[in-house]
Structures are given as C-alpha cells and as structure tokens.
Amino acid sequence: LAKTTQPISMDSYEGQEVNITCSHNNIATNDYITWYQQFPSQGPRFIIQGYKTKVTNEVASLFIPADRKSSTLSLPRVSLSDTAVYYCLVGVNTDKLIFGTGTRLQVFP
Amino acid sequence: GAVVSQHPSRVICKSGTSVKIECRSLDFQATTMFWYRQFPKQSLMLMATSNEGSKATYEQGVEKDKFLINHASLTLSTLTVTSAHPEDSSFYICSASGTTKNIQYFGAGTRLSVL
Numbered sequence: 001l002a003k004t005t006q007p008i009s010m011d012s013y014e015g016q017e018v019n020i021t022c023s024h025n026n027i028a029t030n031d032y033i034t035w036y037q038q039f040p041s042q043g044p045r046f047i048i049q050g051y052k053t054k055v056t057n058e059v060a061s062l063f064i065p066a067d068r069k070s071s072t073l074s075l076p077r078v079s080l081s082d083t084a085v086y087y088c089l090v091g092v093n094t095d096k097l098i099f100g101t102g103t104r105l106q107v108f109p
Numbered sequence: 110g111a112v113v114s115q116h117p118s119r120v121i122c123k124s125g126t127s128v129k130i131e132c133r134s135l136d137f138q139a140t141t142m143f144w145y146r147q148f149p150k151q152s153l154m155l156m157a158t159s160n161e162g163s164k165a166t167y168e169q170g171v172e173k174d175k176f177l178i179n180h181a182s183l184t185l186s187t188l189t190v191t192s193a194h195p196e197d198s199s200f201y202i203c204s205a206s207g208t209t210k211n212i213q214y215f216g217a218g219t220r221l222s223v224l
Contacts, residue, residue, distance in 0.1 A: 087152075087153075096155050
C-alpha cells in the first residue's frame with residue numbers, strides 16, 4: 001500500500017490559488033491518485049482523480065509528473081467554503097485506502 | 110455522481126446496547142464496501158473491508174465480534190456495534206466502490222455517542 005505525505009496545514013486568503021502537494025514514492029503501476037475533501041462531521045467528498053499528466057474538472061486541477069511519485073492538487077480562487085481537510089490517496093477502488101493525516105486548509109477573508 | 114447513503118446520521122445509546130448502521134449505494138452496485146472510524150481531529154482509520162456475499166476482512170486490532178459487518182447484497186452493508194461502551198463513541202463512515210469507476214464514494218457518516 002502506497003504511503004502518502006502531505007503538509008499538515010496550509011493557510012490562504014480568499015481569491016488565491018492554493019496548491020497542495022502530496023508525495024507517494026511507492027506508488028504502484030496500477031494505482032490511481034485520488035483527492036478527497038472533508039468538512040467536519042461529514043464523510044469525505046471526491047474531488048478529482050488522475051493517473052498521469054494533468055486532469056481538470058470544474059472544481060480543481062491535478063498535476064502528476066511523469067514519475068508519478070508526487071501529485072499537486074490545485075484549487076483556483078479559493079473561498080471561505082473551501083476551508084476543509086484535503087486527503088491524497090493512492091490505490092485502486094477495490095483495495096482498501098489508507099488515509100494519511102491530510103492537509104488542513106484554512107481560508108481567511 | 111454515485112451516491113452512498115448512510116443511516117442513521119446520529120445515534121445516542123446507553124452502554125451495553127447494540128447499534129446498527131446501514132450503508133447503501135443508491136445508484137450503483139457496490140462490490141466492495143469499507144468501514145472507517147474517525148476520532149475528533151484525527152484521520153479516518155479503516156476498520157474492515159466488506160465484500161458482497163463473503164465475510165468481512167478486519168484490520169489488525171479491530172474486534173470482529175464487537176463490530177459485526179454484513180454485506181448481504183450489492184447495495185447494502187451494515188455495521189453493528191455490539192454491547193457498545195463509551196469508548197466506542199466515534200464517527201463511523203462507510204465507503205463503496207463499484208465496477209465502472211475507479212473511485213470510492215463515501216457516506217455522510219454516523220455520529221455514535223454511547224452514554
């Protein structure tokens with residue numbers, strides 16, 4: 001099982017772009033990289049998933065270098081409602097996912 | 110997107126009673142479901158993996174007789190906390206994965222408070 005490492009916390013201001021990097025040096029060939037967002041007392045919510053290069057959806061972008069040993073979640077123009085914990089996970093959907101500490105993002109007005 | 114429904118969202122019970130939590134995949138068939146628990150300010154901790162029609166696989170340190178898991182259909186898994194005690198108070202979350210997308214979808218969680 002791939003282990004992930006993320007910054008424990010990050011601060012930002014409204015309107016700024018936030019980039020959260022995750023290291024996963026032992027990622028396996030079949031593993032996907034998935035990011036989740038969690039608000040207090042709620043289950044994690046899927047944000048974005050990728051395998052390689054760049055993926056973009058309506059809420060975020062995910063950058064994955066060629067060696068896939070890291071990934072960066074990019075949140076454009078954050079708002080106060082983006083204050084949450086963000087988890088980076090690697091694996092396949094039928095395998096158990098081991099959550100790391102996540103990154104606690106605090107957005108200030 | 111896929112929806113996972115978890116019920117109840119909150120339960121308060123007396124010590125010694127059993128509590129059942131349901132996890133349903135509403136618009137897809139979940140071949141595998143997972144159960145997590147989360148303490149305040151901490152990350153999710155995987156408790157067990159549940160596959161339809163077979164026994165659950167528990168993580169090390171999780172008592173299988175304490176936390177009974179049943180995955181009787183492709184859309185329903187249940188977690189029963191037997192003879193609950195105050196130390197079982199926690200936030201329990203389920204997730205489900207299907208066959209069409211490589212994504213696990215999570216329920217909203219169940220806050221269990223044992224008095």
